[in-house]
Structures are given as C-alpha cells and as structure tokens.
Amino acid sequence: MLGRRERRGPDRVARSPRRRVAVPFWNADRVRPRDRSGCSRVMQRLSRRAWVARRAVRAYHKRVIDHYENPRNAGTLDRQDPSVGTGLVGAPACGDVLRLQIKVDKDGVVEDAKFKTFGCGSAIAASSLATEWIRGKKLDEVLKIRNSDIAKHLSLPPVKLHCSMLAEDAIKSAVQDYRKKRDSTG
Structure with missing residues (x-):
C-alpha cells in the first residue's frame, strides 16, 4: 500500500505548513476567512502605508x-480684453504647465490676476502665491518678484525650485504680453 505522499501526482506535493509559498501578486493581500495571520499582515501594510502618507504630507x-488645498485666484480672464496679459509657460522636465493672466488698469497697476496650473502641488501653491503678491502692484514692482522669494516663502525643497521658476517666468510673460497688446492698440 502506498503512503499519502506517494499517491499524489508530481504536481501535488504536500508542503510543510512552515514553508512559505510564493503567491501571485493578485492574491498577495487576499485575506481568507479565519486567517488571522493574513488579517494582521494586511493591517501592518495599511498602517505602514498610512504612516508613509502622513510623513509625505508633513x-x-x-x-x-x-x-x-485652497488656491487663491484660480480661474481665467477674457483673453480678448486689451488690458489683460497672458503668460503661458511649461516645464518639460516634469510636465507642469502654468497659465497666468493679469488685468492692468490705466495707471499700470495690476487690478486682477488669475492662474490655471496643471502640475504638482508645489506648482499650484507657487502660482497661487504669485497671484496674491502681484495684485495691487505696479508692473515695475511685479517684475521684481523673484523665484527665490517665492521658494523661500513657501519653504520649497530644492527639487521643487523649478515650480517657483515657472511662476516667475509666467509673470514676466504676462507683463510682456500686456505691453505688446498695449503698444499695438495705441
């Protein structure tokens, strides 16, 4: 008479309960009923992921x-208005795109500024801060805003400095577009 192991075919080999079995990735987090070790494994992974997420936010x-989370001055202005200048800049390295629009009154003071940014949180924050800073200033004062000031105020890490450069470039481009429109209309 054959033993239990010998009756099984070569594809059905009995395994020791302590031996770890490779599991396909789609079954890796599957918790089976009454499997306490599986539940604890999933909870450990979830808590580790939550800790990493909290750490990233901080x-x-x-x-x-x-x-x-609360961007200021997001939106658009009328591009056809001669008192509106539009600056559109992008960062090919990361794919961020920023459109900044300024509305200038007859005295050369920025009375309104709007932005639309497709990019990371740092780019959105830099755009929002830039629109806050340029409102109510003359064009010459607006051009004095530097990316280092924006980065310092937001405490951006070195890998995100290009986001503050986008904001500065968009400001310059919007002022240049406004001046070009103003000169062409008379």
Whole structure:
C-alpha cells in the first residue's frame, strides 16, 4: 500500500505548513476567512502605508499645503480684453504647465490676476502665491518678484525650485504680453 505522499501526482506535493509559498501578486493581500495571520499582515501594510502618507504630507510646509488645498485666484480672464496679459509657460522636465493672466488698469497697476496650473502641488501653491503678491502692484514692482522669494516663502525643497521658476517666468510673460497688446492698440 502506498503512503499519502506517494499517491499524489508530481504536481501535488504536500508542503510543510512552515514553508512559505510564493503567491501571485493578485492574491498577495487576499485575506481568507479565519486567517488571522493574513488579517494582521494586511493591517501592518495599511498602517505602514498610512504612516508613509502622513510623513509625505508633513514634508511640505504648511503654506504649500494651504495654497494647494485652497488656491487663491484660480480661474481665467477674457483673453480678448486689451488690458489683460497672458503668460503661458511649461516645464518639460516634469510636465507642469502654468497659465497666468493679469488685468492692468490705466495707471499700470495690476487690478486682477488669475492662474490655471496643471502640475504638482508645489506648482499650484507657487502660482497661487504669485497671484496674491502681484495684485495691487505696479508692473515695475511685479517684475521684481523673484523665484527665490517665492521658494523661500513657501519653504520649497530644492527639487521643487523649478515650480517657483515657472511662476516667475509666467509673470514676466504676462507683463510682456500686456505691453505688446498695449503698444499695438495705441
């Protein structure tokens, strides 16, 4: 008479309960009924992921998070209006795109500014802050805003400095577009 192991075919080999079995990735987190070790494994992974997510949120300064979650002056202005200048800039390295529009009154003071940004949270925060800073200033004062000022105020990490450069370039481009429109209309 054959033993239990010998009756099984070569594709059905009995395994020791302590031996780890490779599981396909789609079944890796599957919890089976009455499997306490599986439940604890999933809970450990979830808590580890939540800790990493909380840590990532704390990596940015509270001003960045505030401007990202509550962006100021988001929207668009009428492009056909001769008192509106539009600056459109992009960063090919990361794919961020920023459109900043300014509305200038007859005295050369920025009375309204709007932005639309497709990009990371730092780019949105830098755009929002830039529109806050340029409102109510003359064009010459607006051109004095530097990316280093924006980055310093938001406490951006070095890998996100290009976001503040986008905001500065968009400001310059919008002022240039406004001046070009103003000169062409007389």
